[in-house]
Amino acid sequence: MNDSVLPERSIALSPSLAASIGLEEALLLQHLQQFALFNSANGQASSGSCSLHSLSTQLPFWNAASLRRILQSLVGLGMLMLDQMPDSEQQAFEFTLQCERSERKIAASTQAAHTQATPAASLGGTRIQPNWQPGASVLEQIRAQGIDAEFALAEVAEFILYWQERNEISHSWSSKFLQHVTRRWQHKLQSAAEQAARKNQQTDNGYSGMQRGWQPNQDAVDILLRMGVNRNFIDDAIPEFVLHWRERGVEQKTWNSKFVNHIKYQWAKYTHAMANETDPAPMQENWQPQQKVYDVLALANIDENFARQLVPEFVMYWREKNELHHSWNTKFLQFVKYQWARNYRLENNGENKHGGRANEQRKTRDRSLVEDLSDRSWAG
Known part of the structure; x- marks a missing residue:
């Protein structure tokens, strides 16, 4: 048989890195690292050029909007630099891995997977603080996605309460907050669209509320x-x-x-x-x-x-x-x-x-x- 059950090259993923910065961020970061090494002459490059279209071809479980969101998250974490955020799928962009920080993060994650140390001791993670607030870079990423900053700030209290009750440790609360706000914003837009559709359907059917100056015909x-x-x-x-x-x-x-x-x-x-x-x-x-x-x-x-x-x-x-x-x-x-x-x-x-x-x-x-x-x- 010429066809393989698994015809594609597998993607490396560090479980500890995923626990540290998020599953999607870890997967894309390591993919970009492999992409840069594969296309380098000496196998030591930490930068490269690609497009959202090429990435979505290589990683078909993500669309262009999802890739753009994860790239913004990696930039916010300081683990990736872009010459520009692509506006279209075909637009090429240059990326540079922040090698020292990325390697340190990956190395720490790898070491943590083979030691008995607690996550807090091996990775330097922290529990969320009662007075935690998102930084300016995170709010800028939120605005870049078309999300109202006031909406994001209104989610802070609920976000803190949720993670305090779970008592979990994370390296990047900013990344988690960005994901939280994105999900809530998408839910809000979906709810608004459904409500508008119901209202339009009622209008099309001739339904209307009682108006202040109504008179019988x-x-x-x-x-x-x-x-x-x-x-x-x-x-x-x-x-x-x-x-x-x-x-x-x-x-x-x-x-x-x-x-x-x-x-x-x-x-x-x-x-x-x-x-x-x-x-x-x-x-x-x-x-x-x-x-x-x-x-x-x-x-x-x-x-x-x-x-x-x-x-x-x-x-x-x-x-x-x-x-x-x-x-x-x-x-x-x-x-x-x-x-x-x-x-x-x-x-x-x-x-x-x-x-x-x-x-x-x-x-x-x-x-x-x-x-x-x-x-x-x-x-x-």
Whole structure:
């Protein structure tokens, strides 16, 4: 047979060196050393010329981006010098092994593999310190990879905590930090891309969130009017409907259908609750709205405590007016919904910055109040 199971030349790797500077760094460093020796005339060269393309051909398990990252790491460790960092796969670059440092590192690694000394004693490694910080050269390498320096610095605390808990020793915490930040940055970019893809898919499908100034389209309004729903009742319900769904942050593609169903249910409850109130009567001093009023308000997501706080003001105003009305419950319901909608508009316009009504609203006696459901003078 002409074909060998292992047709390629094997790559030498020092396990101790890999433990000291990182597996990828040790593998590429020793490969470059062999590459320089193979291409030298006297077998003693410590420099050479190559490209990312040639390296990826010789080391096919790495692409150009990975090779560029590992080269930057070796430069940061001070074990390799480049005349320039290649911008493309075909661009040739000159490299020089820092022979004294590389040989010392390799020799120390080899010696450690044959002695009983601890890693700290044989290799000079250290445990990470609580106040460790990446050096300027590492941050420069991080920026060269297009990673935000602020993102890298935000990872320092987690990086220190992780390695303190593992209680391991390393010769180059800078190299480990560079690898850590690179992985986290790639994960962040991937997550952002997936989120953007999901958002685009939702947009393509017609989904959207509730917008601040949303209004039902004319078709939805026409359907409700044909069902006999009062137009003023529809207008009053829009602010509470918008507020309810903005707070929930959900996305829909059928907001108009949802609004129609919401109004149909509210209108049915409202008309049923008010059907039996026919005899006109004056406002009584101890008047209180019936529970069904609060039930209707609850359907509109209006807080019951908010409504109860308005009762004394409402009673005093209408006792002074001394008028007769068929349904004080209906009139109180209108009044509360108006106040609730008014608060919502004030908050949207930035006029009610503290979200409360004290000292922000005028009292009922200081403005005209509607007397009939069809009168919209107070809604302006």
